Structure formats: C-alpha cells, structure tokens
Amino acid sequence: MRVDLFDFDLPTDRIALRPARPRDAARMLLVEGKRMSDRGVLDLPDILRPGDVLVFNDTRVIPAQLEGRRGEASVGATLHKREGLRSWWAFVRNAKRVRDGDVIEFGNQVKASAVSRDEDGAILLHFHGEEPVELLLEQAGQMPLPPYIASKRGTDAADRDDYQTMFARESGAVAAPTAALHFTDRLIAALDRRGVKRETLTLHVGAGTFLPVKADDTIDHRMHSEWGRIDQAAADRLNAVRASGGRVIAVGTTSLRLLESAADEEGTIQSFEGDTAIFITPGYRFRAVDGLMTNFHLPKSTLFMLVSALMGIDVMKAAYAHAIEQGYRFYSYGDSSLLLPG
Known part of the structure; x- marks a missing residue:
C-alpha cells in the first residue's frame, strides 16, 4: 500500500510534552466499529466486560540514550537492541566520524568499541569492563525520550518515573509501552472489582519504533x-x-504485535520466545486480539498502519480528525484510545 495513504496533518501544539497528572486522568477516545465517543481512562471498567482480559507489556525502559566523544568528535548513541551479553546495536549521531574499532567514551568511565555497522547504518557497540551493561547505563545514560519530545525539551529527573509503567519488571526496552502509562493502583482496583482479568508478557521495545517509514x-x-x-x-x-467468551484486549501495540506473533493460524496463542519483526498493515487477519488500547500515533508510521489494519483506515482517519478537533493530546505522553472492531 502507498505510505502516503496514512498521512494526516497534526498541529504541533497537540503533541504532549508531559503526561496527565494523575496518570489515569487522561482522556480516552472510544471507537467501537464506526462509532466514536469521548470518554476518560477511568471509564475503562465501565466499558469492559467481566471476563475480559487486559494484556500488559512488563518491559522496563533502560537509560539507553548516551552522549560521548570519539576523539574530538561528539557522538550520540541510542541503543535499540541487545546483541549478546555486552553488545548493543545503536543508532549513532555523527556516525560518519566512527569507524570499526574506534572507542567512544561516554563519561563516568563508561566506554564502548564500535564493532561493525548494519546495512541501515546502526552500529554494534561492545561495552568495556565487567560490570553489567545495565549498571553502566545507569551511570552514564539518560531516559530515551522520543524525538518529538526530546526535540522540544531536555530530559529531566521527572522522566525517570513518568516514562516507566507501573508494570515495568524486565529491563531491556529503549522506549516505553506507552499505552500502559495511564494505569494506576486505583484504576487496577476498579478493574478487579469489575472482574476484568490481566496478563503480562514481555516485548523489549526498540528505538526502531520511532523511525520514519522512508519507502513509498x-x-x-x-x-x-x-x-x-x-x-x-x-x-x-x-x-x-x-474460549469462555471473554475478549483479549492488548494494552499497547507492543503487546498486540507479540500476541499476533505467537498465535497460530487457528488463533490459538502459543508460548513464544525470540525475535519478532511483524509488520501489520490493512489486509492483515487478526488472530489473537479482540481490541486494543493505545495512544495516538505519528502520521505515516507503522503504528498508525497497525491501528488502521484493526479498525479500517477510513475509521481511523475520522477518529484522528475528531481527536485533533477536540483537543486530544498526542503521542507517548498523550491521551488514549480504546479500539474495539465491530
């Protein structure tokens, strides 16, 4: 499909630079089939049915944004995927100044060698020393805020908490599963009273989720x-x-992508451990999920393509136009939507 079919105009003042406070005070656009209604995240227990299950991603964001030097050159690195015990693939700013074998110094005695380069320009970094890489990142790294936030303000201490979900357990993500940022203890308690179940899985979100689609x-x-x-x-x-008639509702596109990767042709979810590069676009037949709770996504992004596959591109364009007109806040720190296909 043509990528420009997934384009839309978004005023820059709709991009949220901070989350709602409290987290569960965010607005939520409910889309059921072709019907839309303006709700709030706290309405979720009233919308879902007893016996439904919400599926959360328990990945934990690591401080994967690094600033360093290679000789006299300033170098920035955003880790995006682990490759072995001490090595990570990274998108590197000023990458032309880095050659295989070069040592980059990130401060606080944290160093890494450039090992090789992928065809997309990413560089494999091998971290020096014996301390766990996660500990080194705590010493030298910052939370990797999405570029549409980082370009407008600096990362600060508040982001250490704001950009982490209440379910975060398994360290390894370099981007938050942002749909779950809206959940709080009181919302979970209300869902429990309603009889809504919850499950967790792990998908370590990579920085590739923010890369623009450059193909036509x-x-x-x-x-x-x-x-x-x-x-x-x-x-x-x-x-x-x-099997008992309940619905599987993925909280976030990361949960959805892993559930669909794990499902067989009959829709049975299997155990899964490994890499997935599933790319969901209109025409895809969903097998594992019955709905999706997700934030509002970038124009022409793979995530807007995914929600268009679930609900229909015309429905999602109408929903996003409504959200823009009604002042919903977009992207990682923005408001939510609950998408329930007809």
Missing part, C-alpha cells in the same frame, strides 16, 4: 526486530478467556 510503499519497508516472550501458562490462560 509499505512492501518496501523493513521492520526492526524486537525480542519478546510469552510463557505457556499465560498463553493457556489467554486461550481459556477466549
């Missing part, structure tokens, strides 16, 4: 792979929910 046609776009895991017990419980 979706068939020519290459997705970056991300590592994920669903254990057998969770898969069995999710299959039991659907």
Whole structure:
C-alpha cells in the first residue's frame, strides 16, 4: 500500500510534552466499529466486560540514550537492541566520524568499541569492563525520550518515573509501552472489582519504533526486530478467556504485535520466545486480539498502519480528525484510545 495513504496533518501544539497528572486522568477516545465517543481512562471498567482480559507489556525502559566523544568528535548513541551479553546495536549521531574499532567514551568511565555497522547504518557497540551493561547505563545514560519530545525539551529527573509503567519488571526496552502509562493502583482496583482479568508478557521495545517509514510503499519497508516472550501458562490462560467468551484486549501495540506473533493460524496463542519483526498493515487477519488500547500515533508510521489494519483506515482517519478537533493530546505522553472492531 502507498505510505502516503496514512498521512494526516497534526498541529504541533497537540503533541504532549508531559503526561496527565494523575496518570489515569487522561482522556480516552472510544471507537467501537464506526462509532466514536469521548470518554476518560477511568471509564475503562465501565466499558469492559467481566471476563475480559487486559494484556500488559512488563518491559522496563533502560537509560539507553548516551552522549560521548570519539576523539574530538561528539557522538550520540541510542541503543535499540541487545546483541549478546555486552553488545548493543545503536543508532549513532555523527556516525560518519566512527569507524570499526574506534572507542567512544561516554563519561563516568563508561566506554564502548564500535564493532561493525548494519546495512541501515546502526552500529554494534561492545561495552568495556565487567560490570553489567545495565549498571553502566545507569551511570552514564539518560531516559530515551522520543524525538518529538526530546526535540522540544531536555530530559529531566521527572522522566525517570513518568516514562516507566507501573508494570515495568524486565529491563531491556529503549522506549516505553506507552499505552500502559495511564494505569494506576486505583484504576487496577476498579478493574478487579469489575472482574476484568490481566496478563503480562514481555516485548523489549526498540528505538526502531520511532523511525520514519522512508519507502513509498509499505512492501518496501523493513521492520526492526524486537525480542519478546510469552510463557505457556499465560498463553493457556489467554486461550481459556477466549474460549469462555471473554475478549483479549492488548494494552499497547507492543503487546498486540507479540500476541499476533505467537498465535497460530487457528488463533490459538502459543508460548513464544525470540525475535519478532511483524509488520501489520490493512489486509492483515487478526488472530489473537479482540481490541486494543493505545495512544495516538505519528502520521505515516507503522503504528498508525497497525491501528488502521484493526479498525479500517477510513475509521481511523475520522477518529484522528475528531481527536485533533477536540483537543486530544498526542503521542507517548498523550491521551488514549480504546479500539474495539465491530
């Protein structure tokens, strides 16, 4: 499909630079089939049914944004995928100044050598020393805010908490599963009273989620792979929910992509551990999910293509036009939507 079919105009003042406070005070656009209504995240227990299950991503964002020097050259690195115990692929600013074998110094005695370069320009960095890389990143790294926020303000101490969900357990993401940023203890308690179940899986979100689609046609776009895991017990419980008439609602596109990667042709969710580069565009037949809770996404992005596949491109363009007109806040720190296909 032509990528320009997924374009729309977004005023820059609709981009949220801070989250709602409290988190669950965010607005939520409910889209059921072709019907839309303006709701709030706190309405979620009233909308969902007893027996439905929400599926959360328990990945934890690491401080994967690094600033350093290679000799006299300033170099910035955003880690996006682990490749072994001490090595990470990174998107590097000023990459032309870095050659294989060069050592980049990131401060606080944190150093890494450039090992090789991928065809997309990413550089494989091998971190020196014996301390766990996660500890080195805590010493030298910053939270990797999305470029549409980082270009407008600096990262600060508040982002350490704001850009982490309440479910974060497994370290390894370089971008937050932002749909779950809206959840709080009081919202979870209300969902429990309603009889809505919850499950977790792990997908370590990579910085590739923010990369623009440069191809003119979706068939020519290459997705970056991300590592994920669903254990057998969770898969069995999710299959039991659907068998009993409940709905599987993915909280975030990351949860959705892993569920769809783990499902077989009959729609049965299997255990899964490994990389996925699934690219969902209109025409895709969904097998594992019955709905999606997600924030509002970038024009011409793979994530807007995904929600268009779930609901229909005309429905989503109308929904986004409504959201813009009604002042919804967009992107990672923005408002939410609940998408329930007809």
